[in-house]
Amino acid sequence: MSEDPVTVLAEAEHRRVWDRFSADFRFRPGVSxxxxPAIKEPVASVTWSLAALDDDPEYARLDRLVEVVRQGLTSCVGPRGTLFALDWQHTSYRFAPHEVGGPGRPAWPLSPCPDGDYSIFLSEDFRTGSFGHPWEESICLFGEELLAAVATEVEAVLGPPIRRSGTAVDTAEPRGRGFR
Structure with missing residues (x-):
């Protein structure tokens, strides 16, 4: 990492990172x-709907979600570790999460919540991160360490997940033995 804790990915690296992401996660953008989901969600992943944020007029739940995800991502990289922040069709970054946010520091380059385009955070090895889907209005968090750090709190903010490891979660009420 250079002296600047947030750097724009140069064109060649931007292309390399996006190409790898597209291949590894089988990224297929689409509004339909x-x-x-627009990616092949990893085995160690949980996806939540962002619908709970629709009735959040003061953005308290949104702010809490962003804080929790950022803290989780930061905890998953070492003190000198970096993350990629990818914004589909826009500028992408490499940054040191331990050196951003807070007074006198640069801001995080993106929000983990999608705002009109896909919002992606990835560890350098692509094993941990988040995928915000703007049209499905969902966020997928992946990597065992990240999920261990944040899943309970994210569920408290957003409610139960819609998918685990890429498989829909059965939300139907369990049927009793006497049901016919």
Missing amino acids: PFSW
């Missing part, structure tokens, strides 16, 4: 529900 028939194409969702």
Whole structure:
């Protein structure tokens, strides 16, 4: 990492990182529900709907979600570790999460919550991160360490997940033995 804790990815690196992400996660952008999820969600992943944020007029839950995800991502990289922040069709970054946010520091380059485009955070080895889907209005968090650090709190903010390891979670009420 250079002296600057947030750097824009140069064109060649931008292309390399996006190409690897697209291949590793089988990224297929699309606005149609028939194409969702837009990635092959990893085995160690949980996806939540962001619908709970719709009735959050003061943005308290949104702010809490962003804080929790950022803290989790930061805890998953060492003190000198970096993350990629990818914003589909826009500038992407490499940054040192331990050196951003807070007074006198640069801001995080993106929010983990999608704002019109896909918002992606990735560890350098691509094993840990988040994938915000703007049209499905969802966030997928992946990596065992990240999930261990944040899943309970994210569920408290957003409610139960919609998928685990890429498989839909059965939200139907369990049927009793006497049900016919």
